[in-house]
Amino acid sequence: MNKNKIKASKILLFLVASLFLITFIFAQDETPEYNVCCEKTENGAWCQNTLEENCLNSVDPETGKPYRKTPTSCEATSFCKLGCCIDTEEGLCMENTPLRVCEENKGTWVDDSQCIVPQCNLGCCLIGDQASFVTLTRCKRLSNIYGLETNFRNDILNEKSCIMLAYRQDRGACVYEVDGERTCKIMTRGECLESTKEKSENQTSETEFFKNYLCSADDLATNCGPTKETICVEGKFEVYFKDSCGNPANIYDANKIYSKDPSYWQKIVQKQESCGYGKPNTNSKTCGNCEYLLGSICKEGEAAYGDHICHDINCHNTENGNDYRNGESWCVYQGETGNGADPVGSRHFRHVCVHGEETIEPCADFRNEVCISEEFGSAYGNFQEAACRVNRWSDCIDQIERYDCENKDLRDCYWMTGAHYEAAGEGKIGESSDEGDDEFFDDVFNKEEDYARYVKENSEGILAGGGICLPNVPPGFEFWNSEGKAKSICSLGNSKQVVIFEEDIFGSKSCVENCEVLEQNWVNNMNKLCISLGDCGNHVNFIGRYTDKGVYVKDNGKKRLGEEPSEEDEEEEDVEWEEFE
Template sequence: MRIRKLFLFSILIIFLIGIISAQTSYCCERLEGNGPWCQNAPQEECDASYRAAPTSCEATSYCKLGTCINAKEGTCLPNTPQKVCEDGGGIWNEGTVSEIPQCKLGCCLIGEQAAFVTQTRCKKLSSVYGLEVNYRTDIQSETQCILSATADVKGACVFEREFERSCKMTTRKECQKRKAITPSATSQDQGILQGILGGGGEQQSITSSEAEFHEGYLCSAESLNTICGPRGGTTCVDGRDEVYFLDTCGNLANVYDFGKIDDATYWTYIAGTNGVVVNCGSGNNANSPTCGNCDYYLGSTCRKGNAQYENFICKNLACTYKGQTYQHGETWCASPTNDADTNSVGGRHFRLVCYNNEVSVEPCAEFRQEVCVQSTVNTFRTAACRVNKWQDCYSNDNQQDCENGDKRDCKWVNGTSILKDENGASLAFDAEGNAVEAACVPSYAPGFNFWEEDTEAVSMCGLANMQCNVVYEAGIKEGFFGASGDKGNAYDSDCIEKCKAENALAGTVGIIDICLAKPECKSKCVDSKGKILESWKDSMKTMCISLGDCGSKKNYIGQNGYYDWEKSFVRSNVSE
């Protein structure tokens, strides 16, 4: 009897303790002291500023679990209380991740990596890495997604074919698609089988096996135990520069290196993996009989030739032109930019190009509206046809503006001016603002279609027409020429007349002597005997031919024009 009482008492105590424990469990919206959100705890641990209910948090509205969507980052967090989600800036949804469209996962391909994420998250990641979005909704598992990122890696694809273990160099993706199925049995074999086994005559495959992919391996690798072995020859490959080894199945191996023709490791792994490197030769290996490591940008590529093994080498792409060697990719001007023949009548600028061991010719615009300019950087020559900016040369009245190479292609020529006022005085000036006899003319004389009626040749060449009026000292003082044909010192009549007028206005005495003493009034075109000065002739010639196809100018094949220079200088004798 005593034992029964003790048993009942024990049960009663346990039952009462259970009731007390259940009554003290609350769902605290937040625990005190800035504690965690939505926790089941005794009421005294709840933060009085927030809600609390004597039930489990799953049963409350404020701590109900759902999915928290971060629209900016593209993430979806399951089993998140609504309050926690909203306070964190998220969008709460009572559905599960699989029930929410924007939380649907797909494969995000980022370069050579992959992530199984939402489309929004994929856009975010792509923008971080500066790549285009490549989102695949057809891939439904993370494993498949990760494998797809390495789908383009290369290696040996081993498969069974006609009861032999064969191999093909390909990508993981292509290898996964491949199945090696032995050809169907012949009609004779089918007849024998039918006689033994009976049945219809429908052909069936005898065997079928999945292909095996070995990343980074060559088909010639001995460990793969295939029918493919090393030393199957060499070849060129479209889109590549180098000479490549072939295995005995015709698959590409590594770059041709005669020094490694018997190197088992070089025939086992793809270069760049497992310590295998291509390190034969240096530079472009042009015409090397032992190394096929060509470099197109350095001037070589795979072509037929005499090699130590087989018949492909790195062919030199350099060119020989007029006894001089030019590198592949070099360009140069056929003649110097300021060459006299290039700028002669009918002359034209040409750009030459060395490309794949051949020289091609590219003409610049006709009538020398373009000129060929050339530069050299580290011995490598580069040339280009660019616009000849000659059109506004004539209007510049000072040397600084004239020779501003950023705006125009002009040069400053001393000796005569094409800019004059109504009295014939020069409108060209030096740096101090003094009038000078000089002119701004094209550095590269343009060409004119002078044989046509509607042409600018006449007006352009007419700018070089000059008249030099001369008076002599004897004539000025005495009214007659000196003896023995010596007319006395020659002076510029325009300068003398201007000087006389200025001094007469000022009432100066001895005007003639003052004017004769002025250096600028000395004649620049003839001497005291009336002979035209060679210096003035040269100045006028330079002026004339610089304006374009003007004057007595040779053509591009070296023939002279109809008139010589002497006939261009017409002289009228000064009367007494």
């Protein structure tokens, strides 16, 4: 009987196992075969191993090409390869992120799926009395959010140690006995623990730490009591009450002396919960909640109680007549700047407001550096910053396309229309012809396009029409140095033009080709071009004195503008016309 039961059990077990196996095999057969990697699917998912019919076939607006798909796993592709995606703005590192997904979210992708890269190194970020084990970039972001200074410890290697460090940063009352009298100091928990190890001979008890308590708290029963005196605390900007033991209490508030509000002397009150939060409270006699970012710090002064107030450290009535906040910087120029307008001998300067004093920092001389500034928003309003940067003018004249000329990422140039630079053609002004000019005109100049061709081939230097790329801030020259670069650079503005006239049967002449160079507007444009190249052309200097010896214009041998340059003035610009009738 027992044998039959055992046999029946075995048969039943076999049937169940067989049924399970068959069901499993059938289930496998019903599973679709994922045969391709789709860069993007119809339902908007990125980098999916799926059926080809699920792939999105439209054009990627980022690349202008169709979304990719390939008959392999996504891990084996270049566009969906797994790596580390770094959010440089938030300071976050995301492991095992496909390249395309990272690019779509404006992240920086690194070929390391585990994010073992310097940008993702973790450390302890201390934010007030809190701590977080994050990257340095993330720590800066968090500090900015909470309006606190960045305190990042890269020597802390794990989260547990980071939390313990924050625990030791707790601030409060450290109570102990000296010669039998109960006294107190305000410090961190860590400092209080250390003082236990190093207690003095007069200390007759172990230290006790009370988080967030003031030494004047009634519950602690110490010999430290409230006063009406105030102090400035090293490393802080606010005015603080001082207890009878010399410890800082809470931020000074004339309405919170002990007789008016005893509760203000029991526990630490945070800055944001104190009087006048978010304001500079400059010169206030009743509130000491100074705000450094708005331009106020603790300093001696007359107040309702104590001898300290929030002192104004912003800059007023500066050189340019404007007011600036502490830490702001701005640019000052010696005349117009940009579009080639900087005066001869001028220089750029960076001015900085430092604790109420306006300091001046010159940029490199000869305009080898330019001053640039930018205004950005902050939690405390707009803030301006300026910096001296290298003047990237040297390859402006080489740019022939406006887009390249105005590419601010590469160079500091501007585009001027109405003139262009072109090397002289084979036939130059003044060259003789075996046939003579008259025969050349008779044989060749029978069509209007031949006039234009002749002008183009025989004019040289700066020509009319088109556009030219010039330094936005012209460089300065050591004009007294005969071996300097003034002559070679200014000579780039030289121009010799051919103007063609026709004479009718009555002997009257009329201009038929390149006539615009006879107009005063052309002369003005040529002078603007000259001064844009550097300290060339007719222009004012930085003290307002004008010189008219920088451009010499001669029309068919007759002077039209300026004095003919002497040998000493060879580097000055020369614009010359020659007429053919």
